[in-house]
Amino acid sequence: MELHNGAYVPYAEHRGRMENVLAALERVEAPRDCGIEPIRRVHGDAYLAFLQTAHERWVAAGRSGDAHGYAWPVVGRRPLKLNRIDADLGQFSFDASSPIAAGTWDSAYWGAQAALAATGAVLGGDQAAFALCRPPGHHCGADYLGGYCFLNNIAIAAEAAIAGGKRRVAILDVDYHHGNGTQDIFYDRSDVLFVSIHADPATDYPFFWGHADERGEGAGQGATLNLPLPRGTALPEYRAALDTGLQAVRDFGADMLCVSFGADTFSGDPITQFDLQTADYTPIARAIAELGLPTVITMEGGYAVDALGINVAAFLAGFG
Ligand code: OKP
Ligand code: ZN
Numbered sequence: 001m002e003l004h005n006g007a008y009v010p011y012a013e014h015r016g017r018m019e020n021v022l023a024a025l026e027r028v029e030a031p032r033d034c035g036i037e038p039i040r041r042v043h044g045d046a047y048l049a050f051l052q053t054a055h056e057r058w059v060a061a062g063r064s065g066d067a068h069g070y071a072w073p074v075v076g077r078r079p080l081k082l083n084r085i086d087a088d089l090g091q092f093s094f095d096a097s098s099p100i101a102a103g104t105w106d107s108a109y110w111g112a113q114a115a116l117a118a119t120g121a122v123l124g125g126d127q128a129a130f131a132l133c134r135p136p137g138h139h140c141g142a143d144y145l146g147g148y149c150f151l152n153n154i155a156i157a158a159e160a161a162i163a164g165g166k167r168r169v170a171i172l173d174v175d176y177h178h179g180n181g182t183q184d185i186f187y188d189r190s191d192v193l194f195v196s197i198h199a200d201p202a203t204d205y206p207f208f209w210g211h212a213d214e215r216g217e218g219a220g221q222g223a224t225l226n227l228p229l230p231r232g233t234a235l236p237e238y239r240a241a242l243d244t245g246l247q248a249v250r251d252f253g254a255d256m257l258c259v260s261f262g263a264d265t266f267s268g269d270p271i272t273q274f275d276l277q278t279a280d281y282t283p284i285a286r287a288i289a290e291l292g293l294p295t296v297i298t299m300e301g302g303y304a305v306d307a308l309g310i311n312v313a314a315f316l317a318g319f320g
Helices: 015-024 045-060 085-091 104-123 153-163 180-185 235-252 278-289 305-317
Strands: 002-004 007-009 128-131 169-173 192-199 224-229 256-261 295-299
Touching (some): 015 305, 045 085, 045 104, 153 180, 180 192, 192 235, 224 235
């Protein structure tokens, strides 16, 4: 269950999503285990220790159900070591919509391993590879979870690509929601471009990030590009924003592309408000593929579960 508009409702980010996509894909491989080190390039040790133990600490405190916070250090976030589960849930999260269940760490860990496997395939010569991550990753930062996200799979892929010899990595985020965690992780970096096309945060989650005036800082000044779009956006306006984003990737001189793909831009999605159709995903992906860059794609959102597999397949067809 998740806290949604003031009530507990069934969790939108559920395992049926993955089952529907798996049934629609032709060739699927389980990832091998690359261990924790590539995850530590993105996430801090205190956060990783918290994630691995949060649910058992929740249970040990006598709670039932899934763990989530209720008090947040909005002012003066300091690395206090309070050793209280409720304090740590606030310390390491930015919202109350991402409950930690008994299996959360394992799912997040293996999602990150899938992103690493896809990155390895691309570094090994494949033109493109897709990682079917669940839970998604683009909302969580180096030391906080949120927005159904616990490990930032696309950031882990980008860092693995750099460790593997890539020099300028572009991340293109085409989920309906702004990828605030990914943006935060690379905000001051000049070697990683972050481009995001998403619903205007003036109307949509995550509200506080994803505005057009967020352009990066320090060495990363200019290496963040947000292209917010109004609710109701359909293919023509979407393609115009995409062309702007793709031009930024070209101008950056990227030698690697990482795509955060969310199918929650679909017209039938129950929690979002864009108007893309299944058939639209192929030309969108084809335009991205025309960059000609080695490309890792990770699964982000998409909650119209019955159409998720065909929407993912339509997107991947653009790379075929
Ligand atoms: C994750 B991804 C408030 C619920 C908040 C969080 C949405 C997370 C989306 N009513 N929902 O970007 O698809
Ligand atoms: Zn989303």
